[in-house]
Amino acid sequence: MKEFLRKYSQFMIGRYGVDDLFYFFMAFLIITGFFPFRIFGKVLFVIRLLVFAFAIYRYFSRNFTARQKENTLFLKLFGPVKKELKYQFGRIVNIKKYRYRRCPKCHQQLRLPIKKGKHTVECPSCHHEFETHIYF
Numbered sequence: 001m002k003e004f005l006r007k008y009s010q011f012m013i014g015r016y017g018v019d020d021l022f023y024f025f026m027a028f029l030i031i032t033g034f035f036p037f038r039i040f041g042k043v044l045f046v047i048r049l050l051v052f053a054f055a056i057y058r059y060f061s062r063n064f065t066a067r068q069k070e071n072t073l074f075l076k077l078f079g080p081v082k083k084e085l086k087y088q089f090g091r092i093v094n095i096k097k098y099r100y101r102r103c104p105k106c107h108q109q110l111r112l113p114i115k116k117g118k119h120t121v122e123c124p125s126c127h128h129e130f131e132t133h134i135y136f
């Protein structure tokens, strides 16, 4: 086993390895692996195969510049999605403590304490005041 690891690390010298895009591809492959084959079928199978091949190609690639460009582009595109997912996840985690509203003027997300009824809220970033209702 030690010999294998030594050979493997020698083999990986000068190769790209993992980055955020690689983890994204792996997450995609794992999640789509749970999709029922009968519904998504052969098209998804081909897409998964291509994603897997591309991920492996990138992993062993020696062209660092091109791989880093791909990763930068991915982060630029996926950044806002990741932020929104994190926000929505936070809403679920804090459902017993807070309610979330967006400022109608600047779209800043506001975290409000749970006080039932109608309230006037002032946005901390643009100082716009607006009415909101917390139902439960």
Ligand SMILES: [Zn+2]
Residues within 6 Å of the ligand: 103, 104, 105, 106, 107, 108, 123, 124, 125, 126, 127, 128
């Ligand atoms: Zn605002």
